Amino acid sequence: MSHEGEPEIMTHALWSCPKLATVWIPQFAKLKDATSSLSAFIEIVHLAQQDPSCVEVFANIISLLWMRRNRASRGEECSILEKIPEQAGNLVQEFQHICPTHSKIPRTAQAVQWRPPPPPPGVVKVNFNGAIFSTQSSVGLGMIIRDQAGLVLAVLSQKIPMPTSVKTVEVMAARRALLLARELGFERVMIEGDFEVIIKVIKEKTLLSSDLGHILQDIHALSCSFSSISFHHIKRMGNCVTHRLA
Structure with a gap:
């Protein structure tokens, strides 16, 4: 341009x-x-x-x-x-x-809103999600990167052929989120997803011998390219933007 x-x-x-x-x-x-x-x-x-x-x-x-x-x-x-x-x-x-934020929201809803990453400075939060379009035999991947002021630094939506399971969709979304963060040069990242089982699998490095193993190995290899990285589960209400993107 x-x-x-x-x-x-x-x-x-x-x-x-x-x-x-x-x-x-x-x-x-x-x-x-x-x-x-x-x-x-x-x-x-x-x-x-x-x-x-x-x-x-x-x-x-x-x-x-x-x-x-x-x-x-x-x-x-x-x-x-x-x-x-x-x-x-x-x-x-x-x-x-x-994701309304006015004061009339019950406290239980407020507790699961998206929150900026905590100190130290320079950390960005990367949220990801996947959505299945069964009638189209495809899935959508959505992710967003925001800084400590809540400013949107990057978003991505991607449509791919439908994989074999819902777990595979979420793991692929996590891998694409890491790729996006690395491509844009971020060094300190927090990764958030709303599929608790997948976050647990990534953190514990389990299921490496399953059909998800090769994707999980990619995630672990990509993780080594950041100076700091952590994975966290967030409830769906706090991850609603990526759901819309997906």
């Missing part, structure tokens, strides 16, 4: 490229004006976070633009730029519908 030879640094690819005017101007014209002299993308993110009413849409637009850029680099069909703000708004509405 570079323009007239301008190097495609992150700020240009996701914010300042003239082609993105139709994406940002409708809702973020003031932010565009306020950041016209900024070159560091993280500074733009910090300014966007000062407006709680728009930060979720902002984060989802960034995520959609990044996915579109990756598809374009692979020569795949891309979404229309003008439709991205609407798509981002729909994602926010879906999330708020499935």
